[in-house]
Amino acid sequence: MMQTPLLLTQMMDRAEKYFPKKKVISRTESGVQSFTYKEIVERTRRLASALHQLGVQKGDKIGTLAWNHHRHLEAYFAVPCSGAVLHTINFRLSPEHIIYIINHAEDRFLLVDADLVPLLEKIKDKLRNVKGYIIMTDQEKVETSLSPVYFYEDLLTDGDPTYSFIEDLDENTPAGLCYTSATTGNPKGVIYSHRGIFLHSMALGLADTVGMSEKDIAMAVVPMFHVNAWGMPFASMWFGTTQVLPGPYFTPKLLAELIQEYKVTLTAGVPTIWLGLLKEIEENPYDLSSLRGVLCGGSAAPRSMIEAFEQKYNIPFLHAYGMTETSPMALISVSNSSQESLSMEERMDIKAKQGMLVPGLDMKIVGKDGEVKWDGKEMGELALRGPWIASEYYNDDRTGDAFRDGWLYTGDVVTIDEQGYIKIVDRTKDLIKSGGEWISSVDLENSLMAHEAVFEAAVVAIPHEQWQERPIACVVLKDGYQDSVCKETLMEFLRPQFAKWWLPDDILFMKEIPKTSVGKFLKRALRDQVKNHLNKV
Amino acid sequence: MMQTPLLLTQMMDRAEKYFPKKKVISRTESGVQSFTYKEIVERTRRLASALHQLGVQKGDKIGTLAWNHHRHLEAYFAVPCSGAVLHTINFRLSPEHIIYIINHAEDRFLLVDADLVPLLEKIKDKLRNVKGYIIMTDQEKVETSLSPVYFYEDLLTDGDPTYSFIEDLDENTPAGLCYTSATTGNPKGVIYSHRGIFLHSMALGLADTVGMSEKDIAMAVVPMFHVNAWGMPFASMWFGTTQVLPGPYFTPKLLAELIQEYKVTLTAGVPTIWLGLLKEIEENPYDLSSLRGVLCGGSAAPRSMIEAFEQKYNIPFLHAYGMTETSPMALISVSNSSQESLSMEERMDIKAKQGMLVPGLDMKIVGKDGEVKWDGKEMGELALRGPWIASEYYNDDRTGDAFRDGWLYTGDVVTIDEQGYIKIVDRTKDLIKSGGEWISSVDLENSLMAHEAVFEAAVVAIPHEQWQERPIACVVLKDGYQDSVCKETLMEFLRPQFAKWWLPDDILFMKEIPKTSVGKFLKRALRDQVKNHLNKV
Incomplete structure (x- = not known):
């Protein structure tokens, strides 16, 4: 077989060639805008050429402090397709943690939303490696003490719309970097390779997982700084999926309006988002009938919420499990043929679990006395292995806490039933x-x-x-x-x-x-x- | 990311762990039998241990002359998961070509169906490397002049049901070998790697291609000696799909009966098979309403046939394109969102095309003056590149005929329309x-x-x-x-x-x-x- 590497350039190439007219709907500070994939890819080429002009080299880390919008999407591809590494920064971390991770990652440039500039101004003197700040905004100018400062749209105006991406990358080249939002100690970084993102994206397209498709209109509510918005921007670009990016400071009302107006078919976020949305749709009427799936992960979704979505509003719920270290999709609760004869009650029991292992990964569940029984009762810690599971924390001597004998020990205590459906029982430390x-x-x-x-x-x-x-x-x-x-x-x-x-x-x-x-x-x-x-x- | 290799062992491991009760329905010389995946995997372990006992080493080629049945499926996994190479032999080739490919591949053992033993007896004296013959049969004994001869079920009886497969294989290790049914000259061999088969199987599960799923009941009518039955046995094992294997000497009537009885949802074969089935269902009544897809490739399907399946019988037709050199899935005609407003007539125009490039591959279409326009008119030769496209013919100095500059030149003349749907116009040599x-x-x-x-x-x-x-x-x-x-x-x-x-x-x-x-x-x-x-x- 040919030794063609698995690279993000191929995903963008497919959007550009096959889906030039498909849309990216982006909500920014000044409202909702619409772009075609042709425009997005051209803008991505301009951004990559501008970064090249600024001296960005292969392997350089480029940080982003940004909401979910088209410019962030462009950075998702321009940076790794130039051989550099996109470091998405969780701007909700404490200033100390943000300083720590920017310095630990040795970020050379930071792309920052206008509303987040004040956050950087407060800490700029402590950032050791940053050579410049690029402000992502619809405004012409933003007053700032950051220096040197560049404006994203100015860079694009001067950029080359036909710029060629690097094509001879090894598939194991780092593409992304994300730090866990640690509750104790400093955040720990995870590097995502082109290969890992490619395979994870492919897994998102499987009929037996999320089944992401060209026919979908996908809205990632999960932040783009949070494990690559669960890989949705990558898979969407590859499969030609229409994207709706909900932008800054969204409310449950705004999400409901976006779903209704753009006929969103698939959306993704943590349980608290869906609790909020549920409250909103219980109080005000919306037509959300376009939704074929609400993907929910990050923490366990309460069964009562799943029932409300499925039974009261007829909105299919996809309960999933993953973490920063797993790219993230590792488990997903999709019904299978063994459930065809079950009652609604029994199906809900299964939906409330985090689900089955995604094809492509290995797992084991280690209890007090070795691997646990598949009885839905015995508890053990979930360990994972596979091509989109991290092998270490980036430059961190805490790697041994979670990575042992070729496995990631997730720190999650689970049970597994006879059908192989896994249920998170607790964090080892919260048990x-x-x-x-x-x-x-x-x-x-x-x-x-x-x-x-x-x-x-x-x-x-x-x-x-x-x-x-x-x-x-x-x-x-x-x-x-x-x-x-x-x-x-x-x-x-x-x-x-x-x-x-x-x-x-x-x-x-x-x-x-x-x-x-x-x-x-x-x-x-x-x-x-x-x-x-x-x-x- | 972890450097876990992409191997066939993972597919079998998934069937064994998650789908032990799912079924493989196998029609052999003596009738239809049913096995669970648990039984199939146990039998596969026994076969692998028996091959090990017979002295099979990593890299050895093991040939099969066999119909589509459970023993052939077991060989599909036992051989590559032991590090050896499964060489599926097209027993309909001329005796001269069969001798050529067995010698060219240097097959060490041949697994052969009882009814095909006479074919081997006639040519056995010309086979240079074969160390033994293993007869796959339900019968206790078969009289034969082949020597040394072993009986498959005897080997399994003595085999170890807990035998461990090799787990430390490089993902680029050869797993399969198939020779093209050349119309001129000797057949040319193509090696399939574990990585190639893994990625091809994943592509078969994508919602935007075939969407193979645990919920499917899949019947590969395309022979298992023909490009791995288009990869269906691999993907089925991995995703826990129920398999129906139609066995020897099937007729259109038998296929219709199998679909009806086992509620087959997905089936695959060449156009002549579907022309035959169409004739059968036009003459006799069957309930084929379980079918969600008839996958058709190998040569162009006549539009009239597609219309008959879709409009007269309401059976969705999946027109696809591939070749021995492409594992084979390269193009597939699945509708996309741009077609939602089209008339039935216009949709049929698209269904009659071979379709869009499968995610994961690259293509170009080279006409008289470079790459052709996307106008549905200009003709050019289709060239393909990607991780499940062959890079050469196995030990063959004709490699340069088809493989140049990192591309496979398919020898197929095509047009491509504005939406990227490709239509095969002719073979370069038949134009x-x-x-x-x-x-x-x-x-x-x-x-x-x-x-x-x-x-x-x-x-x-x-x-x-x-x-x-x-x-x-x-x-x-x-x-x-x-x-x-x-x-x-x-x-x-x-x-x-x-x-x-x-x-x-x-x-x-x-x-x-x-x-x-x-x-x-x-x-x-x-x-x-x-x-x-x-x-x-």
Whole structure:
């Protein structure tokens, strides 16, 4: 067979040749704009030539602090197709962490949205390797103390629309870099290779996973700084999928409007996004019938939410699992032929799991006594292996924490049923160890969130003299339930569902649950809060 | 990213772990049998251990002369997953060609169906490297002069059901070998690597190609000796697809019965197979409503046949293009979003084309003056490049005939329309060059086959003093039309469709059109026949 490498240039080449008229709908600071793939690829060539003019070399890291929009998409291809590495930066991290990762990655240039310029101005003096700032904006000029500063559209005006990308790259060349939003210590970086992104994109197109297609109109709500927006911009470009990029400061209302107006068929985001959307569509009418799939990952989706989407609104829900280290798609809950005769209730049980291993990957689940039984009960840590799984943290001596014997140990505790459907039970560190047994915080949370009065619930462990650890639940009620629902209401609700020793020792009502920059519950902060709260009592 | 290689072992591993209860339905000499994937994989392990016991080493070539059945499927995995190379032999080739390819491949063992043993007995004295024959049969013993001879089921009985496959193979290790059914000269061999088969299988699962899925019940009618049955056995094992293997000496009636009984959703074969099936279902009633796709390649499918399947029987038709050198899937005619507003007539125009390039491959179309326009008119030779395209013929100094500058020149003359849909116009060598212009034999054939009286039609060039070449049509009429249809009837039918100089100089009626061993028109033989025929007149 030919030794043609698996490269991102081929994806762009396909969009340019076969789908020049297909659209990228981009919402920016000044409104919604529409581009054809022909225009996007031409602009990408201009950007690549401009970066070349600025002295960007093969292997250089180029950082982005940006929302989901067409310019960010152009950078997704212009940078790696020039042999450089696109470092997408989570601008919701603390300034200290942002400084750390820009310096750790040794970013040479930063592409930054106009509204995020002030964030960089505050830390610019601590950035060691940055040679220039490129402002992505629709405005003609932005006042800034950053220096030297370039304007994205000016660079494109001067760029070469016929610029040729590097074609003789090795497929293992780094293409992307993303840091985990660590809850403790400094963020850890993961390098994505051309090969890894290529294979992951192919996996996104499989009929038995997401089945991304030219016929789709895909809206990645998951940020483009968060594991490549789960690979959707890459797969969309390759397959000629229409893209809707929702831009900065979106609300549930705006998302519902975009889905309705552009007839979005496929969208992707974390559970908190879909909880918000659900609330919006429960309050206001929209036509969301174009949706064939709501892809949900990042943390476990509550079953009650999945049921609402599927049964109340007839919107198919795709529950998935992945992490920064896995590109991210590793598990996906798609129905298979064994489920054809199941009841709706049984199907929902399966939908609430994270699903089956995606073709192309290997997995094992390691419990206390080796690999666990496929009984849906025995708990073990999920380990993954495959061509789009990271092999290390970038220049980081913490690699050994997660990567051992050729496997990535995910830190997620799971069960697997007879059909091979995997369910995340907890993070190894969030699991509650009570009297020598394990209690799943996630199971308790999902049950609480199934109560009609509960908007959000998080369960954490607090130290206990006799039992080692005991669970405490933190609950945010929906508006209007504050007077009718109390601790005992919810305990009553939980009792029939769990063994007595699983029940939380207390239920605390809160205004909100602290979250990470990507919308996951921040359990470490919550534990501190709960500890303080209990001390106060 | 991890450097995990792309290997066939992963496909089998997935079937074994996730789909142990899914079925392989296998028709053999003694009837239809059913196996689970668990049983198939266990039998595959036994076979691999037996081959190991017989002294098979990494890199050894193991030949098969066999129909489509479960034992052939087991060999598909046992051989390459042991590091050896599966050489599938087209037993319909001439004895001289079979001797040539077995010797050229240096096959060490041959796995042979009982009914094909006599074929080998006749040529055994000329086979230079064969160390033994393994007979695949349901019978206890078969009398034979082959020696040494082993019985497949005996080997399996003694084999180790827990045998471990090689896991540390390089992904570029050869896995398969197939010789083209050349119409002139000796057949040419193509080596398939693990990587090539892996990526090709992944491409078969894409929503925008065949979309092979766990939910499918797939029946490869295309022989397993013919380009890996177009990769379906590999993709089926990987995705957990139920397989129906139609076995020896099948008829259109048998195929219709298998589709009906096992609710086949996807089937694959050459146009002559589907012409036969169409005739059968026109004469007898069947319920074929389970079919979601009839994959057709090998040679161009007549539009009239596609229309009959789609419009008369509501069976979706997937027109595709490939060759031994391309693993084979390279083009596939799947509708895309640009066709949503088209009329049925316009959609059929597109379905009759071979379709769009499959994601993962590159192509160019080289005409008289460089790359052709995308106008659906300008003709040029299709050249392909990609990770499942061969880079050479195996140990053959004819490699340069087809492989130049990193491209495979397919020898097929095509046009490409504005949407990127490619239509095969002719083989470079079958194209009729008349008065400095090109006439497509395939266009004339398709028009003739659209006439209700015509069963098959082939058009060939004969030398002409003034015009260099002129077309002659050879037609097989359907039963019952011999008295009502003559040459002038068909000329009358063609006239409104073509320029005057495209019309055949003569139409000859025949009992049958000579075909290659894989069912394609054998134009070289036909040309000789026509030349003789004309001389006789």
